[in-house]
Amino acid sequence: MGKKINLTIDGKKIQAMEGDKILWAALENDIYIPHLCAMKEQQQSPFAGCRLCFIEIEGKPRPVAACTEPALEGMVVNTRSESIDRLVEAGFNLIMSNHHIDCKICAASGACELQKIAKERKIRLKPKKLVQLDRNLPKDHSKDCIIYDPNKCVLCGRCVTACRTEGTAVLGLAYRGFERMVTTFGDIPLGETDCSGCGSCANVCPAGALIETDN
Amino acid sequence: MKLTNEEKTAAIETSQRILSNYNQEKGSLIPTLQQIQNELGYVPSPAMEVVADHFNVMKVDVYSIVTFYNQFRLTPPGKNQVKVCMGTACHMRGGNIIMDSWKRRLEIDCGETSEDREFSLDRVACVGCCTQAPVTVINEEIHAKVTPTRVEGLLYAYQLDKDKENKKAGEDN
Ligand code: FES
Ligand code: FES
Numbered sequence: 001m002g003k004k005i006n007l008t009i010d011g012k013k014i015q016a017m018e019g020d021k022i023l024w025a026a027l028e029n030d031i032y033i034p035h036l037c038a039m040k041e042q043q044q045s046p047f048a049g050c051r052l053c054f055i056e057i058e059g060k061p062r063p064v065a066a067c068t069e070p071a072l073e074g075m076v077v078n079t080r081s082e083s084i085d086r087l088v089e090a091g092f093n094l095i096m097s098n099h100h101i102d103c104k105i106c107a108a109s110g111a112c113e114l115q116k117i118a119k120e121r122k123i124r125l126k127p128k129k130l131v132q133l134d135r136n137l138p139k140d141h142s143k144d145c146i147i148y149d150p151n152k153c154v155l156c157g158r159c160v161t162a163c164r165t166e167g168t169a170v171l172g173l174a175y176r177g178f179e180r181m182v183t184t185f186g187d188i189p190l191g192e193t194d195c196s197g198c199g200s201c202a203n204v205c206p207a208g209a210l211i212e213t214d215n
Numbered sequence: 216m217k218l219t220n221e222e223k224t225a226a227i228e229t230s231q232r233i234l235s236n237y238n239q240e241k242g243s244l245i246p247t248l249q250q251i252q253n254e255l256g257y258v259p260s261p262a263m264e265v266v267a268d269h270f271n272v273m274k275v276d277v278y279s280i281v282t283f284y285n286q287f288r289l290t291p292p293g294k295n296q297v298k299v300c301m302g303t304a305c306h307m308r309g310g311n312i313i314m315d316s317w318k319r320r321l322e323i324d325c326g327e328t329s330e331d332r333e334f335s336l337d338r339v340a341c342v343g344c345c346t347q348a349p350v351t352v353i354n355e356e357i358h359a360k361v362t363p364t365r366v367e368g369l370l371y372a373y374q375l376d377k378d379k380e381n382k383k384a385g386e387d388n
Binding site for chain 1 (some may be wrong): 260274277283284
């Protein structure tokens with residue numbers, strides 16, 4: 001640890017700390033790799049659930065997730081190729097197929113990681129070939145300073161981590177499959193939990209599912 | 216759903232008794248939940264809280280486990296357990312319509328129990344008599360080729376039985 005190494009990403013020679021995950025090395029050098037679930041503080045045990053950060057490493061037979069792959073001396077990395085783009089697009093489409101899209105009035109619009117991915121990789125926000133599945137779950141307005149709209153959640157799990165490190169650990173992931181969601185113990189509204197209203201969940205939400213309000 | 220006070224105390228006492236046989240090893244978390252489910256027929260919130268405390272994990276994580284596995288119930292099983300088959304054959308023959316009729320008539324959602332604890336509603340995947348699709352199992356009894364009217368009829372029959380019982384109980388007193 002702590003040793004500087006050289007690697008090449010998309011033909012650009014960069015330096016990184018040995019063992020740092022490639023995703024962070026790339027981002028710090030202005031090379032964009034789509035990512036939703038990765039958190040820098042969580043580098044040692046990444047969640048790796050969004051499957052959008054695929055890259056190719058020369059000498060490896062298959063694409064790997066950039067948020068779990070440690071940087072090593074002399075690595076040659078590609079962030080774009082036909083198969084990578086296809087993988088990312090497929091993953092992104094699946095996420096978007098049950099993401100409630102209302103960018104026009106969404107508070108996260110402009111700072112939204114989903115919009116960013118769509119723009120960077122030239123993918124439509126609304127997938128063409130998949131049916132849009134809106135779960136129509138009620139929004140949680142019970143806490144003054146936070147609005148939670150589960151229909152916009154992409155299940156990246158960042159709020160859960162943030163809530164545990166900075167907040168009062170009320171959030172968790174529950175249920176399975178299509179029903180999976182970020183929720184509280186017994187699905188009770190945030191206002192009735194020990195939530196301190198710290199807003200750390202809203203800070204890390206890549207979409208508009210958790211929004212901090214002024215009051 | 217609101218638990219009665221007796222249900223709450225039962226939940227807490229049972230979980231404490233079960234937990235007294237286990238150390239804090241996290242590997243025992245699911246076995247304890249299973250044992251609670253076996254004894255109570257469901258895993259209520261107070262029980263999850265006791266378990267979370269014992270294993271020193273966040274209670275929302277216990278909730279996460281209980282909602283993840285189908286074997287755990289969150290609500291007490293009703294006196295009459297209605298299970299609507301949603302297997303492939305039953306699904307093709309309109310199993311979801313039957314499910315909807317039950318939901319509407321019992322005024323509960325799948326996985327819930329009516330306020331009076333008389334009925335609980337669940338979905339099952341193929342009970343092995345696909346030729347009779349769509350199938351509903353009430354307690355152990357199989358009802359074949361169910362239609363929405365049949366749902367009404369079954370409930371009506373149940374109501375009659377209940378009235379008879381009440382009358383008898385009244386006479387006995
Ligand atoms: S950022 Fe790598 S899997 Fe989500
Ligand atoms: S699918 Fe319902 S009994 Fe087989």
